[in-house]
Amino acid sequence: MHIAILILAAGSSSRMGVAKQLLPVGDKTLLGISIENAINSKISDIYCVLGANAEVIQANLNHYNIQFIINSEYKTGLSSSIKKGIRHLQSRHYDAILMILADQPFVDAFILNKMINRHKNQPNKIVASSYGENLGIPVVIPKLYYSEFLKIKGDNGAKSFLNKNKSEIIRFKNENLLDIDTEDDYETYLKSIN
Template sequence: MTKTAILILAAGNSTRMGEIKQLLPYGNSTLLQHAIRHAKNSIAEQVFCVLGARSTRIQKSITEAIVFIQNKNWQDGLSSSIACGVENIQLMDFDSILVMLADQPKTDTAYLNLLIETSVKHTNKCVASDYGTKNGVPAVFPKAYFKELINLKGDRGAKILLNATDETVIALDAQDKLQDIDTPEDYARLLKK
């Protein structure tokens, strides 16, 4: 049986939003709480969340039982959060890690399960979300990629790994699941739907 962990990235400073994005109201909770619930309802064995900027305030707002990982280098960008999270999780006995963002509220449990189920059938490949012109997260990385993830640098995340050859990456049609909430305009559009 393949064991998958979910790693939610929520360490950013929300500069473009102008307020703490993770705590923005959405549904009957917040953007981060919403992401955590969908992750916890999935078939993954355990859910982890990387925090950085304003971590104490954000952590206090979460009512779900979840493992938080502190990224002291969150200013170094998305890659540092992935590296920090994977470095902590690799010490446990997981076969793969699904990396997702806290600010993609349309990413639901069914889609997370589809990613995990696909990775179980293709244990040596990354399973990414197809953005049309490129692949990105949410994505599942098998254990063979953990070292590369820990060595990531900059704010590009795992794009290089996810846009390699078809032999190493399976890209799933994410349909409308990938709307990022980065600006007040993005948030306003989300609430109108």
């Protein structure tokens, strides 16, 4: 089974006020943690979608052996990065794409591998993270659904699609889905790892 990891990291971090992808976490960065989590999983093909501050971020992270995809339409919302990534990967004949966010540092290799294993058991189902009643990213999308994901719009397009298609989904319950959106989130995260 041929699977790629797609890290979505194109946002402008408007709530944070700085490029959160480059926020320091020890001797690493927030996005660097997500990249290393992906590298440490059982998947070897890793792609990262950049948008805002793309050149600066890429220059800081080009020591990682991953491929960068530039989304010039990042201001139109997260859906544009999802679509840019899927279009880029479609021609590479992946059976599925595991999408993760740049600001979820607790989504480690163990969790990614568990999601991949769930997908392998039912390769025609979407494996989506469960947030209470809602579903979201990280998510494993089989190629059967690529065309559906290319129709989503705005910042909540993926969540809307997932929540409308629950019969096609395996729920992946995960307590480690902290998103770092604000300075308080960042401070809380730093305290939790020290």
